[in-house]
Amino acid sequence: MEVKTTKEERMYLRIRNLCGLLGIILPWLALFSAGIAQHPSSEWWWSISATYYQSPALVGVLVPACIVLMSYIGYDLTDNLLTSAAGLFGLGIVLFPCKVSWIPDGTPVGFFQVPVETSQIIHTVCAALFFVAIACNSIFQFTKSGPTMTDRKKIRNRIYRICGYGMIAMELAFVVARLLGAPGYAIMIVEIILLHLFGFAWLVKGEAFPFLNDKEEEAPESGAR
Numbered sequence: 001m002e003v004k005t006t007k008e009e010r011m012y013l014r015i016r017n018l019c020g021l022l023g024i025i026l027p028w029l030a031l032f033s034a035g036i037a038q039h040p041s042s043e044w045w046w047s048i049s050a051t052y053y054q055s056p057a058l059v060g061v062l063v064p065a066c067i068v069l070m071s072y073i074g075y076d077l078t079d080n081l082l083t084s085a086a087g088l089f090g091l092g093i094v095l096f097p098c099k100v101s102w103i104p105d106g107t108p109v110g111f112f113q114v115p116v117e118t119s120q121i122i123h124t125v126c127a128a129l130f131f132v133a134i135a136c137n138s139i140f141q142f143t144k145s146g147p148t149m150t151d152r153k154k155i156r157n158r159i160y161r162i163c164g165y166g167m168i169a170m171e172l173a174f175v176v177a178r179l180l181g182a183p184g185y186a187i188m189i190v191e192i193i194l195l196h197l198f199g200f201a202w203l204v205k206g207e208a209f210p211f212l213n214d215k216e217e218e219a220p221e222s223g224a225r
Contacts, residue, residue, distance in 0.1 A: 046184030
């Protein structure tokens with residue numbers, strides 16, 4: 001029998017699951033919706049960010065996810081700062097779109113209509129900091145617990161760390177791919193993995209997988225996370 005949760009706890013589980021689900025569906029919805037649109041270049045699918053110019057999916061999914069992150073009330077000040085920062089940086093991703101081959105330098109883009117090359121710089125910084133904040137949340141916040149932990153909590157902590165360090169590794173892979181001039185689709189693969197690691201960590205935190213959740217007969221840790 002599963003641990004009984006209060007109405008407030010169930011609300012938080014829903015928020016976490018929503019955030020995780022949005023992260024996982026984002027790349028596939030963006031690719032599908034952009035894929036059925038007219039393509040200005042064969043490079044349209046080389047980055048999730050590039051689908052911004054062909055489909056509303058990126059904005060339609062990422063903005064609600066960012067609102068959820070900024071509205072999320074964590075366990076402590078650090079938790080709140082990390083999720084709020086992630087939400088703000090996520091908004092920066094959509095407010096300052098990336099540079100693509102079919103848009104000439106100097107073209108005003110995005111909400112603030114800045115030159116596309118300037119928007120690209122801000123976009124890249126925001127994307128990097130978004131995933132750093134999310135990774136830190138998974139590694140350092142999700143793994144917190146009381147003085148005792150159940151076996152399943154230990155398993156969840158391993159998952160949180162794998163997802164967090166995996167996101168950092170993927171960010172480094174992104175930099176290496178850029179420096180080595182890897183094929184464009186390599187960037188798309190890295191972005192998909194990043195978003196799935198993010199989404200999976202939040203789904204686990206939202207207790208979306210019953211076999212990972214604590215059971216009532218197990219002694220729940222004090223101040224459980």
